[in-house]
């Protein structure tokens with residue numbers, strides 16, 4: 001709860017009274033904010049940006065005609081059950097303002113919420129605690145998608161309206177990935193898979209187990225593959241190892257890159273060009289690797305059938321022969337596997353290409 005202080009705009013006295021009435025029930029929300037700044041700003045017609053103070057004042061929401069509120073904060077505001085009347089639409093996304101917070105996975109539903117509310121003629125407030133980082137990142141994503149803007153352009157636009165807007169560097173990186181995916185989070189894309197792996201890596205030493213969804217299904221357990229897919233088999237014993245959909249392409253290297261959230265540009269953008277210099281495939285982990293990967297930072301990847309050496313892995317990353325660092329890295333040497341084209345009619349049968 002942020003109490004109104006000096007130099008408040010219109011209606012401060014009335015709000016003061018209201019706050020006294022509700023304040024004790026709603027608990028304290030930490031340090032008071034600078035009251036000189038307006039508590040919410042309109043960044044596009046009907047789209048407002050603000051901090052916790054903005055939702056603490058029902059009258060202000062009412063005056064602005066706001067009937068939809070998107071909260072991106074560590075705690076859901078208590079106002080939902082409060083004095084805002086019927087018909088208020090709310091979406092709460094739990095997120096801390098930290099570079100390692102995964103905001104990307106929530107962007108689609110945030111952007112959809114704002115878009116749907118606008119389509120219904122509602123005015124929307126997007127807010128976090130101080131209106132500087134989390135809410136700024138979400139509104140930037142909305143501007144990017146709605147106006148088909150680059151991250152830099154959308155962010156610069158927003159900062160002209162709100163100069164103190166400053167999202168953390170992890171969110172900047174996530175919005176660049178959002179742009180690279182075409183303003184829609186495609187969980188089957190190499191970009192998203194690599195992002196997920198990096199998120200796991202940030203927590204890796206403390207992990208007791210790896211999330212199952214991180215692993216691609218072992219190609220020996222399913223016979224169906226899409227018809228354009230290529231299957232990769234152990235050159236020595238022919239055991240199926242992974243599919244082409246598990247390959248995480250990267251641009252040819254430009255030297256070492258630090259850990260994910262410290263970076264200023266995405267290091268992996270889907271490429272269609274040849275990667276002639278690369279002597280390895282970097283792939284997502286496959287189920288047969290699971291027992292090898294847990295509890296150690298790096299090691300060899302061996303064929304699960306004949307134990308031929310196929311490549312290596314390192315949670316801290318490895319450098320490709322082209323110079324690019326990949327973090328984390330699950331690397332299979334191209335000369336240890338054969339490519340087999342999937343024959344759709346015959347299911348699991350394959351033909352060497």
Ligand SMILES: [Zn+2]
Pocket residue numbers: 234235236237238239303304305306307308
């Ligand atoms: Zn083998």
Ligand SMILES: [Zn+2]
Pocket residue numbers: 250251252253275277278279320321322323324
């Ligand atoms: Zn490479």
